[in-house]
Every structure is written in C-alpha cells, then in structure tokens.
Amino acid sequence: MVTRVYELMIIIDQDVDDVVGKGIINKAKEMIEAEGGTVPTVDHWGRRRFAYQINHKSEGVYSVLEIVTQAPNLDEVDRFLRLADEVVRHKLFRLPDSEATKRGLLTPAG
Numbered sequence: 480m481v482t483r484v485y486e487l488m489i490i491i492d493q494d495v496d497d498v499v500g501k502g503i504i505n506k507a508k509e510m511i512e513a514e515g516g517t518v519p520t521v522d523h524w525g526r527r528r529f530a531y532q533i534n535h536k537s538e539g540v541y542s543v544l545e546i547v548t549q550a551p552n553l554d555e556v557d558r559f560l561r562l563a564d565e566v567v568r569h570k571l572f573r574l575p576d577s578e579a580t581k582r583g584l585l586t587p588a589g
Contacts, residue, residue, distance in 0.1 A: 484579035485546040485553065489560060490539040490567045493526065503565055504542050510556050516548030519584060539567045545574075547584050 489507065491500040508518045524541035533539070546553070553571060560569040579585040 480549040480551075482547060482549050482585065484574045484576075484582075484584045485548070485571055486574055487544045487546060487553075487556070487569065487571045489542050489544070489569045491542070492534075492565050492567050493536055493538040493540060495540070495565045499565060500540055503560075503563055504544070507556055507560065508544065510559060511544075511546055511548065511553065514548060514550045514553070514555070516546055516550055516553075518544050518546055520545045533567055536567070545582070545584060547579075 487507070489504060491503060504521065508521065511518055522543045522545075524543065526538055527541050528538050529536070557569075557571060560566050574582075574584075576585060580587055
C-alpha cells in the first residue's frame with residue numbers, strides 16, 4: 480500500500496466556542512488515526528477574515544492538519560466535516576510527493 484500525504488484545512492464558525500471548535504479538530508484527528516493514519520502537525524491559524532461573506536458571516540477560525548496515511552481515501556472524515564454544523568468550510572487535498580518529501584513527511588523512496 481502506498482503512503483500518501485494530505486493537507487486538510489478546516490474553517491470553524493466564528494460564533495462557536497473554542498472548546499467545541501477544538502473538539503471538532505480532535506474528532507477529525509481521531510478518525511484519521513483510527514484508519515491507521517497519523518497527524519504530525521496541527522497548525523491553528525486563528526480567526527481570519529473571509530474574502531466574501533459565507534452564511535452571513537465575515538470571519539472564521541482556521542486550522543490546518545497534515546495527514547500521513549496509507550488509507551485509499553478519507554471519505555469518513557470528509558463526511559463528518561460536511562455534516563458538522565460548526566464547520567463553515569473544509570478542503571482536503573493530496574500534497575505532491577516532492578512537497579511531502581521536502582516537508583519531511585515522506586522518505587525519498589516513498
């Protein structure tokens with residue numbers, strides 16, 4: 480099985496309590512680890528202004544997770560984040576192997 484590296488950005492509603500927001504991030508992290516993946520870094524960017532209003536809101540709380548996994552997909556995590564009312568937006572994308580190697584998340588052999 481091939482190891483892949485992903486980056487997941489989660490934007491939490493500005494009105495959600497910090498404890499609830501961190502709970503969403505931790506739940507996503509637990510789901511990834513349950514599938515055999517690891518989350519080497521969680522980068523909390525904090526409150527940021529949107530380029531345009533989303534659901535009549537102008538700000539959200541951003542977090543970015545780096546994910547290393549052999550799972551063929553992360554559908555359950557994606558589904559959880561789509562259904563969570565506290566999540567304004569999320570974006571999951573696969574990092575190119577060259578970038579993952581540069582960040583030290585993959586060995587050069589893959």
